[in-house]
Amino acid sequence: MRVRAAIVGSGNIGTDLVIKALRSEWIEPVWVVGVDPASDGLRRAAGMGLKTTAEGVDGLVPFVKADGIRIAFDATTAYAHAENARKLQAEGVLMIDLTPAAIGPFCVPPVNLKAHIGTREGNVNMVTCGGQATIPMVAAVSRVQAVEYAEIVATVASKSIGPGTRQNIDEFTRTTARGVEQIGGAARAKAIIVINPAEPPLMMRDTIHCLTAAEPDQEAITASIHEMVKEVQRYVPGYILKNGPVFDGRRVSVYMEVQGLGDYLPKYAGNLDIMTAAALRTAEMFAQEMTS
Amino acid sequence: MNLSGRSVTLHDMSLRDGMHPKRHQISLAQMVAVATALDEAGMPLVEVTHGDGLGGASINYGFPSCTDEEYLRAVVPRMKRAKVSALLLPGIGTVDHLRMAADCGVSTIRVATHSTEADVSQQHIGLSRKLGLDTVGFLMMAHMIPPEALVAQAKLMESYGANCVYCTDSAGHMLPDDVTARMGALRAALHPETQLGFHGHHNMSMGVANSLAAIACGADRIDASAAGLGAGAGNTPMEVLVAVLDRMGVAHGVDLYRIMDVAEDLVVPMMDTPVRIDRDALILGYAGVYSSFLLFAKRAAEKYGLSSRDILVELGRRKTVGGQEDMIEDLALDMARAKAAGG
Numbered sequence: 001m002r003v004r005a006a007i008v009g010s011g012n013i014g015t016d017l018v019i020k021a022l023r024s025e026w027i028e029p030v031w032v033v034g035v036d037p038a039s040d041g042l043r044r045a046a047g048m049g050l051k052t053t054a055e056g057v058d059g060l061v062p063f064v065k066a067d068g069i070r071i072a073f074d075a076t077t078a079y080a081h082a083e084n085a086r087k088l089q090a091e092g093v094l095m096i097d098l099t100p101a102a103i104g105p106f107c108v109p110p111v112n113l114k115a116h117i118g119t120r121e122g123n124v125n126m127v128t129c130g131g132q133a134t135i136p137m138v139a140a141v142s143r144v145q146a147v148e149y150a151e152i153v154a155t156v157a158s159k160s161i162g163p164g165t166r167q168n169i170d171e172f173t174r175t176t177a178r179g180v181e182q183i184g185g186a187a188r189a190k191a192i193i194v195i196n197p198a199e200p201p202l203m204m205r206d207t208i209h210c211l212t213a214a215e216p217d218q219e220a221i222t223a224s225i226h227e228m229v230k231e232v233q234r235y236v237p238g239y240i241l242k243n244g245p246v247f248d249g250r251r252v253s254v255y256m257e258v259q260g261l262g263d264y265l266p267k268y269a270g271n272l273d274i275m276t277a278a279a280l281r282t283a284e285m286f287a288q289e290m291t292s
Numbered sequence: 293m294n295l296s297g298r299s300v301t302l303h304d305m306s307l308r309d310g311m312h313p314k315r316h317q318i319s320l321a322q323m324v325a326v327a328t329a330l331d332e333a334g335m336p337l338v339e340v341t342h343g344d345g346l347g348g349a350s351i352n353y354g355f356p357s358c359t360d361e362e363y364l365r366a367v368v369p370r371m372k373r374a375k376v377s378a379l380l381l382p383g384i385g386t387v388d389h390l391r392m393a394a395d396c397g398v399s400t401i402r403v404a405t406h407s408t409e410a411d412v413s414q415q416h417i418g419l420s421r422k423l424g425l426d427t428v429g430f431l432m433m434a435h436m437i438p439p440e441a442l443v444a445q446a447k448l449m450e451s452y453g454a455n456c457v458y459c460t461d462s463a464g465h466m467l468p469d470d471v472t473a474r475m476g477a478l479r480a481a482l483h484p485e486t487q488l489g490f491h492g493h494h495n496m497s498m499g500v501a502n503s504l505a506a507i508a509c510g511a512d513r514i515d516a517s518a519a520g521l522g523a524g525a526g527n528t529p530m531e532v533l534v535a536v537l538d539r540m541g542v543a544h545g546v547d548l549y550r551i552m553d554v555a556e557d558l559v560v561p562m563m564d565t566p567v568r569i570d571r572d573a574l575i576l577g578y579a580g581v582y583s584s585f586l587l588f589a590k591r592a593a594e595k596y597g598l599s600s601r602d603i604l605v606e607l608g609r610r611k612t613v614g615g616q617e618d619m620i621e622d623l624a625l626d627m628a629r630a631k632a633a634g635g
Contacts (some may be wrong), residue, residue, distance in 0.1 A: 149351075151350055151351045151352060153352050153615075153618045155616060155618075155619070158408060158409060163411070166409075166411045166412045166414075167411075167414055167415065168415060169382050169383055169412045169415070170382070170386040170387055170388075170415065173383065173384075173386060174386065190350055192350065192352060192383060192384050192615070193383040194383060194613065194614075194615040194616055195383065195406065195409050195412065195613075196406075196611070196612070196613050196616070197406065197408040197409065197613070198610070198611035202610075202611075205618075205619070205622075207352070207618035207622065209351040209352065211351070242622060242626075243621075243622050243625040243626065244625075246621065246625070251351060253351075253621065255618070255621070255622040255625070
């Protein structure tokens, strides 16, 4: 039996999540929560047979028990997430947080998802799009040998970056850097984001530089990176190692491109797709545990 | 062109944009010596930071000899009249860096975004203004969009609290008419009390001519660099601009002989290689490519057996923007593979 879930937020991310979740073997999307009755996302969700409310989380809470909702994805804003989480966790719902609120621990599926399973976590956070795209590569190096410093550069299409991220771009760089340290395993980290307005929009690109503490073990690192790419491809098939690893002294550089599935978001918005795909993957792993 | 009786504020770039050709390796002593000499020459504003602005220290852009904070703490207290500015690119630097620079005593924060992405500057411009600093919005690669689009972005920066907005020719691609079209449109659209600035690169030898076109449209500030030390073929050469402004009767407060001496005696001897319009710098201007890519393309070309000109042209074709230095090795690897395959 699939675990029943709610998607909070009826914007681009929430709508893409609904489409992905409808294909899931483990998750059954039941509710979509918005705040604007005229929103395209709510209309679409209703069209796909889901229950909707435009009353925010308060419109969902009375139905949580009756509809057996056990997981909620929050695709709203960091500001709204605290309240959403408080209300839904009180109903025993596991929160998967796609906002930068980061109340719960970071989760990057191929790196640390297994560590969260069974811990009865009530809230996990998906870091940032740049984090989801790059932390697996840093972890692929740091599981071979110590990484003194890691630096990631995420280049994204202007059209794929919404007003929330733009108004607080520092939150992106800080949260991503913290994720690269805590989950990627680098002693220190820096994150850079570059927004490119080219038309047609460019595919999300990510460069990952690691400085290893000792001479890099080229063979082991290369193998580890290829293995990790395959892990990520299980939920983001368009996660492509374009070039590298390049070894230059203690520098190890990897050049990635992330193409989305093009469900609701366009294919170039791999940055958004990797968030929704990682969130769904996370929910599926928890769902398997809940039903086992 | 009659500019007689006009006045402009000159802003020296040699210790910030000049960090690019120096691979960010200007020593603390050199920073202090050049800044002090600029101050003595009457330069009202001097920019000091990593070439890519506050927080630019990175594998991607290069690690500098000293931290931004070390440079600023060494230079700011030595200035008798000159004010010091710091550049900040949202996405690279954060408000934490901004607060640090303010604490070091900078008078001016310049928040730089790609010309179409002004809305990422809101929090930084807002904070700079709140801290009471002279706050500049800096729209890079302004040649890539038409004047009316640039105006819309400039208005955003103005609305966030910028008291001055720049049209920045990061690629040194603009011709004087391009400058006139943009600066004229900005002057007509922004509040009369909002100042305007122009930042040129000399890749097509247009630095001085473009600066004059900007002044003719009402520019209040002009960026230039002693001996032109800056990315690509450098910035508008300050000592040349000063001489031209003197002949045209534009007031600026900088002493011509002293600035000539700063350029000749202090800055030229610091250069690792001559900052000049070589074929790569020329192609930056011609193809409209971000000037800081120059040395990265030269290094990648050497490492992978390619032509740096080919790399730069391809970067232009792909509409890359400032900050995408990581694209250069990636692209060079693709080109080397295509070459090996006989493609």
